[in-house]
Amino acid sequence: MTAQASATTTGTDVLDVAREQVLERGEALSYEQVLEVLRTGDDRLAELLALAHDVRMKYQGPTVEVEGIVSLKTGGCPEDCHFCSQSGQFTSPVRSVWLNIPELVRAAKQTAATGASEFCIVAAVRGPDEKLMEQMREGVAAIRAAVDINVAASLGMLTQEQVDELVEMGVHRYNHNLEAGRSFFPNVVTTHSWEERWETCEMVKASGMELCCGGLVGMGETLEQRAELAADLGRLEPHEVPLNFLNPRPGTPFGDLEPMETNDALRTIAAFRLALPRTILRYAGGRELTLGDLGTRDGLLGGINAVIVGNYLTTLGRDPKEDLSLLADLEMPIRALNETF
């Protein structure tokens, strides 16, 4: 696609509009504008990434928030999220296992040793039962007593009472992804609705906890549906958006999909940054497969300002030394504990 062909059909170049609207005035791109950005060609990619980086630097600064995540309860989930190897409904080789509290604290200590300010405890559940809440009470208290790190959680859909209790425990941020744009969601999950997810997100926001809410791309959604996710997130205004790239897992309904093209992933990062200029935009799962080393660097220079270090819930990530070395090379300091953007 030529530069001329990738300009808007209305005669106004979308990147020029974004420069004035987002960078100068701080106003997020609309759904239609995000879609137009996603349709730009590879010939505009460098320009797009540079613009997204300028937006990130202006509204979020050069620091990068570093986080570690751990699975407290793995596998055996009753839900059918088609990308997830932890669903009990698929023939995935992932078996159910619980992490004990000493190991949880050890993982938090390891994470903190990298300079990370965030540690997220995740459970593969529809929503927490009393056994899980009891593990959380014990685990969060043990971490807070032993490690200087912010504790976040991701436990599925919550009741108001559970929201209140997590606040009381000292959980400062809660992750609950929309996963996909509303119109594509039924292709991804059938055991609960997009609206149920939205309700939990609204409760979390109202509670005083920070909301971490993102999704996955590369699941076969159209560009319109990808733009829809960005626009949905823009309306929700989470504190943080984790952006996952599908890592096709064996045995899941999406197991045979091809990983997303690197340039598409980078264009998506930049488009999401322009839709969410004041939000922490985090590299989450799948970047090793989709972007590799060079793409990871390009994304950090294209709107990303947060990373997950080390391993994920069931798959392995890069050695933190590689990520920390890259951040040093890029002169992007790690965000200190309790530092705000």
Added chain:
Amino acid sequence: MPFAGSGASAPLPDEAGTYCGACGGVLAEGDHARCARRLELEPPRYCGQCRRRMKVQVTPGAWTATCVEHGTVEHSTWS
């Protein structure tokens, strides 16, 4: 590498054995090149000695895999 469960002489679940750690198939049969690439980004799920599915726990800096017959192996992923 710490090892527990079946004694020091027991074969490790992630050692090259008869079965592929990624798909559980017989290593001597078929092409496991894709499995080998997959194992660069995930722990083994099947015991190489007996192809039982293992209980695998991933943490930010390590993974452990437990075979009910051949024990547990812990592998650090941080240098």
